[in-house]
Amino acid sequence: MPELRNDFQSRAITERTGTFTDNMKLPIHRWFRYSAGFSATWVEGVIAELKPKIVLDPFAGSGTVCIAADKLGVNSYGIEAHPFVYRLAQGKLSWEINTDEFLEAIAEIKNLAASLQPKLPDQMPALLNKCYTEDILIYLFKIKQVYLELAPALSEELQDLTFLAISATLRLSSYVGTAQWQYILPNKRKAKISKPLNALDTQVALMLEDMRCMQSVRTASQATFIREDARILESIPDKSIDLVITSPPYANNYDYADTMRLEMTFWGEVNSWGDLHDTVRKFLIRSSSQHVSKDRLQLDALITDPLLEPIRDELIPVCKELEKVRETKAGNKAYHTMIAAYFIDMGSVFHALRRVTTSDCKICFVVGDSAPYGVYVPVEQWLGKLANEAGFCLWSFEKIRERNVKWKNRKHNIPLHEGRLWIES
Secondary structure, eight states: HHHHHHHHHHHHHHHGGGEEEEGGSTGGGGGGGOSSOOOOOHHHHHHHHHOOOOETTTTTTTTHHHHHHHHHHHHEEEOOHHHHHHHHHHHTTTTTTTTTHHHHHHHHHHHHHHHHHOOOOOSOOHHHHHHOOOHHHHHHHHHHHHHHGGGGGGGHHHHHHHHHHHHHTTTTTEEEEEEETTTEEEEEEEEEEOOOHHHHHHHHHHHHHHHHHHHHOOOOEEEEEEEEOOTOOTTSSSOOOOEEOOOOOOSOOGGGGGGTHHHHHHTOOOSSGGGHHHHHHGSSSSSSSSHHTTOOOOOOHHHTTTGGGGGHHHHHHHHHHHHHHTTTTTSOOOOOHHHHHHHHHHHHHHHHHHHHHEEEEEEEEEEEEEOOOGGBHHHHHHHHEEEHHOOOOOEEEEEEESSSSOOOOOOOOEEEEEEEEEEEO
């Protein structure tokens, strides 16, 4: 029986390596939950085994790879195009800040906020009214006002660290629920909420504990975190990277722009769902139907792109089938153009990676396949062929887990999976 239990636990841990779940127990990683991620423990294992000089994550999210590299004393680059997620990652990578300075900044924010007169904006965004009681909103806006007034006098790293601490309290102080993939659910109520100051105290205590832990073994972050496009990698030197670990957006219509809408609304970066495209989505890989619909993309133009050459004969029938099925669906989602645009973008990523990687570089993409409207898309196979076209000669796929086999409300019966696409020069 113990052997069976250990085997089951080992298999469960392996299946979770493609998710952020276990990171919420790890120092620094747990400061802010960003569902689009993977296991930091697994990343540390890969880095420790392969011993790279410089590791790159071109879809860095909230910084999992860079933090794991910091823990091991390895230089890293992180590239992230989402402006808000980029700033959260900058906060995590500011773990090196003096803890007394951080405490003093938080104490000053709390003291000044307590002395402010209650006041809310004349035009309150509708989402905030749906997510908070008035008294909670009043205090959150007092904290925000004080932070914005104090921020110019703080170092950039201390600004980012404090910004993250405040941002991490926003969902704790809200009475509405959060979906598995971080979408806000205004119609779902939570049983437990925290007052803003209590939530901030809890978050800061957690961060201080983790900062002291990391500072006991490392003196400074060795990560260079850059907000730019993974399809270009403009700031990465040629032939400088000997390990790439990443999880690109999946071609499954997940709207990465929408995940941080509550936080971005609070900070005044968007006012409504309609603002997300110009503020966030247009900078990202085209992996959602909302993105391609807004850009008014046409399939006939997309499929002529030279980047699709190695998969064009396979891709066209899939996109045509999606176009046909779309006409029978009430949602009328533009999956046909989404899939074509997605692989064009990923082709660009592989060409950018070929420029910046060394001749013996190893690349690992954590990816999942897709079946929009029940039409199967062999994602890892097509990505492998795009990598070949870009100049990488070998690829293999290692399945981690099955997907779409448990949910009672699934929209199709196509079995899906998630795994690691390994690519070498």
